[in-house]
Amino acid sequence: TTKEEILIISGEPDPTNKDYNVTYVYLDDKLKFQTDKCLRANVTNINDIQCLIQNGGVYEYYDINGNKIEEE
16 A cells, blocks of 8 residues: 655745745655645645635635635
């Protein structure tokens, strides 16, 4: 069997340093996508990432390849 691993590295926003608040998503040691929109990021299941884009609970959702998932 194969095991997939997801590693998300995220920093708290720093308005003076745009490189500090980039979220990176790696799958099997390969960078799948990155975004500077997330204040925080959570894996909601093996293939979906929840991205907090505004304090107070405004979220965007992405699949593991960085495609935005539109809410229904």
